Amino acid sequence: xxxxxxxxxxxSVQEGDNSIINCAxxxxxxxxxxxxxxxxxxxxxxxxxxxxxxxxxxxxRVTVLLNKTVKHLSLQxxxxxxxxxxxxxxxxxxxxxxxxxxxxTRLLVSP
Amino acid sequence: xxxxTQTPRYLIKTRGQQVTLSCSPISGHRSVSWYQxxxxxxxQFLFEYFSExxxxxGNFPGRFSGRQFSNSRSEMNVSTLELGDSALYLCASSxxxxxxxxxxxxxxxxxx
Numbered sequence: 001x002x003x004x005x006x007x008x009x010x011x012s013v014q015e016g017d018n019s020i021i022n023c024a025x026x027x028x029x030x031x032x033x034x035x036x037x038x039x040x041x042x043x044x045x046x047x048x049x050x051x052x053x054x055x056x057x058x059x060x061r062v063t064v065l066l067n068k069t070v071k072h073l074s075l076q077x078x079x080x081x082x083x084x085x086x087x088x089x090x091x092x093x094x095x096x097x098x099x100x101x102x103x104x105t106r107l108l109v110s111p
Numbered sequence: 112x113x114x115x116t117q118t119p120r121y122l123i124k125t126r127g128q129q130v131t132l133s134c135s136p137i138s139g140h141r142s143v144s145w146y147q148x149x150x151x152x153x154x155q156f157l158f159e160y161f162s163e164x165x166x167x168x169g170n171f172p173g174r175f176s177g178r179q180f181s182n183s184r185s186e187m188n189v190s191t192l193e194l195g196d197s198a199l200y201l202c203a204s205s206x207x208x209x210x211x212x213x214x215x216x217x218x219x220x221x222x223x
Binding site: 014096098100 | 215217
């Protein structure tokens with residue numbers, strides 16, 4: 001069946017550290033993956049996406065890595081800031097904009 | 112450009128009642144998706160509309176329904192509300208399949 005999971009429910013880091021959030025997916029036919037950030041009381045905010053024909057994509061302070069062999073996705077945040085504190089979700093597009101979301105990882109950044 | 116707008120932001124309903132939630136997508140976006148978010152089940156896909164046609168549906172009972180209008184605005188309806196329907200209902204829009212979906216702030220529904 002379709003499932004997207006996360007290894008760690010909570011990740012605590014110090015300001016300035018690099019953060020890595022991991023995600024496993026099960027649908028090998030999915031060709032599009034997205035990372036979202038959700039702050040309390042708000043809807044998910046798009047961070048970065050990657051297509052299955054790529055293994056790495058970089059944005060501003062963020063990098064997404066895709067390993068199709070082991071069906072693993074990761075989000076790297078460089079120089080993590082207190083404003084990065086939020087819940088992060090990976091999502092898998094399984095067709096017609098149907099996103100299957102992971103359970104979420106809470107990122108806590110200490111000053 | 113205005114983002115995805117959902118109304119109302121908060122709603123309290125009684126068991127057995129029905130409710131209609133509204134979503135206005137980003138201008139030019141023709142795809143609108145709906146999701147239910149709860150602490151126990153996380154974010155779950157309800158359905159997706161494109162040019163007034165439902166293209167995909169999640170595993171929710173028939174009490175959950177939706178529609179899309181010619182201006183791409185969408186509504187979802189939940190009939191015979193149950194306590195377990197209490198959740199944050201999120202709408203997302205995108206301009207075509209396989210592209211980023213942008214979410215609204217959501218409607219917080221509480222069923223008492």
